[in-house]
Structure formats: C-alpha cells, structure tokens
Amino acid sequence: MTPPFPLPLPMRRALDLARAAEAAGEVPIGAVVTLDGRIIGEGENRNRRDNDPTAHAEIVALRAAATLLGDFRLTGCDLWVTLEPCPMCAGAISHARIARLYYAAADPKGGAIEQGPRLYAQPQCLHRPDVYGGIGGKEASALLRGFFAARR
Amino acid sequence: MTPPFPLPLPMRRALDLARAAEAAGEVPIGAVVTLDGRIIGEGENRNRRDNDPTAHAEIVALRAAATLLGDFRLTGCDLWVTLEPCPMCAGAISHARIARLYYAAADPKGGAIEQGPRLYAQPQCLHRPDVYGGIGGKEASALLRGFFAARR
Numbered sequence: 001m002t003p004p005f006p007l008p009l010p011m012r013r014a015l016d017l018a019r020a021a022e023a024a025g026e027v028p029i030g031a032v033v034t035l036d037g038r039i040i041g042e043g044e045n046r047n048r049r050d051n052d053p054t055a056h057a058e059i060v061a062l063r064a065a066a067t068l069l070g071d072f073r074l075t076g077c078d079l080w081v082t083l084e085p086c087p088m089c090a091g092a093i094s095h096a097r098i099a100r101l102y103y104a105a106a107d108p109k110g111g112a113i114e115q116g117p118r119l120y121a122q123p124q125c126l127h128r129p130d131v132y133g134g135i136g137g138k139e140a141s142a143l144l145r146g147f148f149a150a151r152r
Numbered sequence: 153m154t155p156p157f158p159l160p161l162p163m164r165r166a167l168d169l170a171r172a173a174e175a176a177g178e179v180p181i182g183a184v185v186t187l188d189g190r191i192i193g194e195g196e197n198r199n200r201r202d203n204d205p206t207a208h209a210e211i212v213a214l215r216a217a218a219t220l221l222g223d224f225r226l227t228g229c230d231l232w233v234t235l236e237p238c239p240m241c242a243g244a245i246s247h248a249r250i251a252r253l254y255y256a257a258a259d260p261k262g263g264a265i266e267q268g269p270r271l272y273a274q275p276q277c278l279h280r281p282d283v284y285g286g287i288g289g290k291e292a293s294a295l296l297r298g299f300f301a302a303r304r
Contacts, residue, residue, distance in 0.1 A: 047224040052215055053248035055224070059206055072199040072207070087264070087271055088243025095240060096205035109276065112239070116276040117269040119239055124261065124268040 010034050010080040011104060011136040017044040017057065018082045018143050024049060028143040031057035031081040033065035033074060033098075040077070041065025057081060058089035062096050073097045082140035084111035084133065090119045094127045101129040104140035162186050162232040163256060163288040169196040169209065170234045170295050176201060180295040183209035183233040185217035185226060185250075192229070193217025209233060210241035214248050225249045234292035236263035236285065242271045246279045253281040256292035 007015075010032045017030025021044035033041035043060025046052060058081050066072055078100040079093055084107040093101055103113070112119045113131055120128040159167075162184045169182025173196035185193035195212025198204060210233050218224055230252040231245055236259040245253055255265070264271045265283055272280040 051218045051222050051224050053218055053224045053226065054206065054211055054215060054244050063204055063206060066203045066205055070203050072203050072205045074205065086243055086247075087239045087269070088247060089240075091238055091240025091243060091264075092206050095238075110278075112243075117239070117271055117274050119269055122269050126262075 007136050007139075008080075008102075010039060010078075011082075011102060013039060013042070014057075014080045014082050014104070015136060015139055015143070017042060018140065021045045021057070022143065022147055028147050029057045029081070029083050031061040031079060033061050033077050033079050035065075035069075035074075035077045040068050054088065056086065056089050058085055059092055062092055062098075066096065075099070078102065079129070082136065083107050083144065084113050084115075086110045087112040087117055087119060093129060094119070094125060097127050098129045100132065102132045102135050104134070104136035105144065106133060106137070159288050159291075160232075160254075162191060162230075163234075163254060165191060165194070166209075166232045166234050166256070167288060167291050167295070169194060170292065173197045173209070174295065174299055180299050181209045181233070181235050183213040183231060185213050185229050185231050187217075187221075187226075187229045192220050206240065208238065208241050210237055211244055214244055214250075218248065227251070230254065231281070234288065235259050235296065236265050236267075238262045239264040239269055239271060245281060246271070246277060249279050250281045252284065254284045254287050256286070256288035257296065258285060258289070 014030040018028040022028035026045040041064035043057040046055040090112040166182040170180040174180035178197040193216035195209040198207040234256040242264040
C-alpha cells in the first residue's frame with residue numbers, strides 16, 4: 001500500500017544505505033539514527049565486509065550515533081530501519097534508550113518486534129520505544145526479494 | 153553450590169575480565185570465545201568507556217574472535233560469560249553460530265536464555281547453541297552484588 005504522504009527523509013536515506021549494502025554484496029538493509037530530525041548516525045549491513053556477526057545496519061548506526069554524542073545512551077533519539085529488527089538489534093535499541101523505532105518491511109522469519117519473541121511486550125523489558133511499522137515497506141521488501149531471488 | 157571440579161580456565165579468565173571491568177567503573181561482566189579449548193577472543197563490559205550501547209562483554213568477545221578468524225561466523229567456537237546473556241547478546245551468539253554457551257550466574261531481570269523471552273526456545277530461532285549454566289555462578293553473582301551494593 002502506498003502511504004498517503006511522501007516517505008520521510010530518514011527512511012529514504014535508510015533505503016539508499018540498503019542499496020549501498022547490496023552493491024557491496026551484503027544483505028540490503030540500512031538504518032539511520034536521528035535527533036530532532038537530523039541524522040546523527042548511519043549504518044548498512046556489513047557482516048561480510050567487516051567479518052563481524054554483530055554488524056547489522058541498526059548496530060552500526062547506533063554505535064556511530066553514540067560515538068558522535070559521546071554517550072552510550074541515545075535518549076530522545078529515533079531509529080529508522082528498512083527491516084523489522086531481529087532480537088539482537090531490538091535488544092540494542094532498548095539498551096540505547098531509543099525513543100521511537102520506525103521500520104519499513106516486517107520480517108516474519110527473523111523479526112522480534114511484532115512477531116516471534118515480541119521483545120518489547122516482555123514484562124522483563126526495561127525500555128520500549130514507540131514503534132511504527134510499514135513506512136517504506138514496499139520499497140524495502142522489493143529490495144530484499146530481489147537480493148535473495150538473484151542468489152537462488 | 154561449589155561444583156565438584158575446578159572452574160574451567162575460560163570461565164576463570166572471564167571472571168578476571170569481569171573484575172577488570174569493575175576496576176574501570178563498568179558493570180563487572182566478562183566473556184571469552186574459545187576454539188578447540190584455546191581462547192581466541194576476550195571481552196569485558198565497555199559501555200561507558202567506549203560510549204557504545206552494544207559493548208557488552210559477549211559482543212566485544214564475539215567481534216574480537218571474528219576479526220581474528222576473518223569470518224563473521226564462529227562455527228565450532230564456544231562462548232563463556234559470567235552472566236546469562238540478554239536478548240541482544242543471545243541474538244548475537246546465535247548469528248555467530250556459537251556451538252556451546254557456558255554462563256555463570258543466571259539473570260532473572262535481564263536474561264534471555266532460561267527466562268524472559270527464552271530466545272533459543274523460539275521456533276523462529278535459526279541457530280541454538282548447547283547451553284550450560286551455573287559454572288562459576290557463585291563467584292560471578294558475588295562480583296555483581298558487590299558492584300551494585302557499592303553504588304546504592
């Protein structure tokens with residue numbers, strides 16, 4: 001479904017980062033962190049390039065923003081990502097105290113927000129961002145489908 | 153309960169790393185990655201020092217081992233950590249394809265293995281390590297209790 005408004009700039013940037021990841025042979029996923037509407041951290045999937053099992057787009061973006069702010073907590077910041085976060089990334093988003101999480105495509109196989117372990121619905125969870133799914137979902141899904149189809 | 157055998161060397165090293173973290177003003181948690189019994193990656197909690205919301209001991213150790221091996225998958229490697237992993241770290245351990253997870257103290261508040269979301273029991277989970285809890289639990293719990301008592 002086409003949303004009734006243009007895609008917000010941070011999600012457009014996250015989609016550009018996903019395309020850059022694909023061009024580098026990585027799974028096409030991108031993420032940005034914003035504070036008061038300005039981008040303060042960016043990330044794309046880098047598992048293979050960096051030999052790093054933790055280098056999902058969200059983790060890369062959170063680390064970049066935290067380095068920039070000089071604080072391991074990103075209180076008041078928002079995260080925009082092209083795919084529903086996995087348990088690792090959902091946990092990192094909570095640790096970082098992200099205020100709002102915007103994601104594009106749902107991930108029935110690996111998502112941890114609105115399916116699977118639903119981490120933010122766990123009573124144990126110390127910090128839950130507000131969650132907005134589906135913004136740019138069509139573009140993000142098409143990117144991922146194209147990537148995996150080309151490798152089958 | 154004192155186990156009927158000396159603590160394995162990797163867990164003793166993880167406890168030393170936890171003590172080093174505490175001396176640096178961080179939550180006392182340490183982790184090591186082993187391959188065929190040899191330590192190939194070490195980590196201690198570094199959130200505050202590194203301004204990094206993801207810098208839990210496990211993440212630091214996994215990244216170090218993956219850099220050393222030049223592979224984002226640590227197939228056949230084991231991870232030893234002084235506290236039951238949180239959702240972020242449990243997810244990273246799964247992504248890294250760790251074969252065996254040994255942890256010392258259980259974490260009723262933040263653990264994701266044998267309580268809370270029990271990530272490895274989720275049907276969605278793609279890779280589950282074998283899990284061994286309680287090895288060195290007494291020492292690890294005493295370290296954490298001392299740390300938090302001193303800050304109250």
